[in-house]
Every structure is written in C-alpha cells, then in structure tokens.
Amino acid sequence: MSGLRIGFALLLAAFLAACATMPSQRAAYQAERQALSDHIRVLSGPEYGGRMPGTEGGRMTQAYMVEKLTGYGFQPGAAGGSWHQPVTLQRFSPVSSRLTIRSGRQSLPLSGEGLLVRIRSESRTVKDAGIVFVADKQGLHAASLTGQVALVRADDMQAVATELLAAEPAAIVALFDDSAAFDRFARGFRNGRYGLITQPSDRTAFALLSPDLTRALYERLATDGEGLAARATEAGAPLPLDATADLAFETARETLETANVIGVLPGRVKGSGAVMLLAHWDHLGTCGGESDEDRLCNGAVDNASGVGVMLETARLIAAQGPLDRDLYIVGTTAEELGLLGAEAFAEDPPFPLPTIVAAFNMDTMAISPRGAPLTVIGDGRTPLDPGIRMVAESLGRKLDIREEHQAFVARQDGWALLSRDVPAVLVGSAMGDQSAFDAFMSTHYHAASDEWSPDMELGGATEDIFLHVELLRYFGNEVSYTPGKR
C-alpha cells in the first residue's frame, strides 16, 4: 500500500468515526443539559423556599443531594459515617443602637431607623472614643485606629474596606447621601450578622447612617463630606475631628443548626490523596422590599446551577468507575452568610486538608452561552494552572484569564481552602461572556427574579460539566498528575 493510500484510509476512518461520534456527542450534550435543568428546576422551586440554612427548605436541599449521591454510588463522607457535617450558626440581630457625637459642649444623639449596626457580639459600648474621617487608604495600618470611630462616605467604603478593617476601629460608620443605596444596605443589616458558633466577637462594629442623620452630623461638625474628604486626602492620613463619640449597641443572639453535605467515591489507590468538588447549596430565602409581590429568592443560577453542575460531574465520574484518588463532593451551607459552611469544613475537615490535590468550586455557573471562554478564579495561586490549561485545550475550550476576575477570589467558598494552602480554583464559563455576566449581576443577582425557566441559558454550564469530568480524570489519577511534578 502506498503512503498516499494509507493517508486516505486514515482520513476515511477518521471521517467515519466523526460521523459515528458526532450525533452521539450531541445527544450526550442534550442529555446533560436536560439533567442540569432538572436539578435547577427542583432546587429553585417554591417548596425549597430559597434554601435558607436552618429552614425546612434547607433540609430538603440537603436530602436531595444525599439522595442523588447515594443513587450515583457515593458513600457518606463526613465524620462518623454520616452524610452531614453539622454546622452551628449564630445570628446577632440589631435591637437598639445609639451613637452620640460630642463636640464642645454640644451633643448630637443619633438613633432609630437611620442608624443600623451590624456586629457579631451581644452588646458593645464605648465611651469618649476619638473620631477620625477616612477618605482613602492613606495612613491606615494594622490596629492603627483601635478604640476610635471611623467615619467614611458610603461611596468610598469599597475602596478602603480591607485596610480600614485591619486598622481595627471600635466602629466604622458609613455615611450615606443617597437614600436608595442606604435602603439597599439597610435591608441586609436588619437581617443581622451571622457567624459560626466557634468564631470570636467582632472587634469592629459596622454602622450605616441614613442621609438625614448624615446631614445632621455634618451640621454639628460644621462641615460637609467633600470638605472633610479633601482635608483627609491632603493630610495623607485619617483626619482626627474635634469631637468624641459614645456608642451603645445591643443585639439579640440566636443559634441555628445547618449542615454541609459530604459524599465520597473512594479511590482505587489508597494513600494517593483526594480531589474535591464543592458548591454552596444555600441561598437567601426571601429578599427584596417588604411590599414586593414576589419575595422568594429562588437562587436558580446562584447556586442551584453550581449544585447541578457538581452533581452531574459526580454522576458521570461514578458511572465511569472510581479515580485513583478519593473524590469528595461537598455541598456547603451558609455561603451567602459569609462563606460559613466552607469555613466550618476547613476548620474541622473529615480528612486531612493537605491530602487534597485539587479542589474545584462551582458557584453561579449558568450564565454564559455554549462556546464562552473559561475563566479561572485563583489563577496564579496554585500548581494546577498548567494542568487546567492542558485539559481545557484538549476539549477545545478557550481560556480568558484576566486580573479583574481575581477580585472574586476571597468572595467564594474556595477561599476557605486556598487561604489554608489547599489548591482550590473556580473554573467555568460564567464570566467568559462579560456582557451576559454583567447583565445577570445588574438584574437577577440576589433578586427574586433569579428563577428557573425551561429556556434559561445552560450552554456554558453544560460544557463546564464535561470540563470538570476531564479535570477530575486528570488531577484524580496518579499517571496524569502527581503534586510537585509536572
């Protein structure tokens, strides 16, 4: 046979193979899309009540995951042969808040609906605290504002938050000039501050001041926000004001019980480590304004879609048989309340954290269409990058790694692991289509309209299921990946 004819024969074989696999690949994609849609439809349905931890809907969500994982062939993965890792939360809801500003012989008491405080502590009183005005990060150092009250314009808050918290003032008071923005934040503050029962009290109280009270405060100080900000910027440091503050905050504390759901598919090679998927099962319960007609926060995209992608990836892997490494599936609770379930997992893991070779978080997956490029949150922070690139390329997936996406790294469950040196990333298409992502964030994010519909966009998320199957096959098997080796 001549070389040319061999070439032709190979080409023909490849062509026939393509004809044979393409329709079946299309069918596999359609079946996965449907399976994902079914998970989302059930978990975001009204009977699940927005999946708030500590509610019946929360327990139903846990039961749903256990039932599915059992059916796929997984075993309980939490301590004592349980599916559940109990997580005790505490909630501090505001009862009364009073802030008195003294300048000269005059005092200005601020309280009522226009002053909302969030603090993980049952009470906090401070007398004669110094007051500083903060306009930017200049001059903020660790513990540099201990015992003082820091005033910040609400618009500047985002830019200074990290450094300001590190400065550990007794209280941060955000000054609002826009009542719509105040109302939006106030709603969250009225829900209280949540924490794990194991977490210590906050050093710093966080307070919001309404536009009315903010005006009264400026009047008392005989200035305005612009004037103070200009002086603070010029000073290059928090600006001390000629005034002192007394604070008296009280909250009501309650505890509630919830749980992470943990399943395991034991690996073939004992002692070869573990790979892990995690996705938060909880959402907000109800949200929106008191007078809104629909107040059920279904959380279809956030994060029924992540749970669906996780369950389907788990199902496909189990159907192919175990990996070399143990495969842990972790449905975390209370992500929306501050990554609390993931934190509880990392604080008291049912197996040693250092044995985790790779962890993939799945959050808010169903946004972008099929073909959208992948983003990697946590890129540049783990040894997983080369493997992720190789697997993505083998599937014809494009990567779009951007620095701006890394701003989300501490705002997702993987952070509880990554901050403890466990290689944890969030790989997915959700942010791959920037306009689709922006549209979701500005309309349905944490709103009652984050609902399932039969034609919701599942293209990128469905592709992400197949991607994670390949990522697990790569990082979960010794022949393809050994930590510390390329």
Ligand SMILES: [Zn+2]
């Ligand atoms: Zn959320």
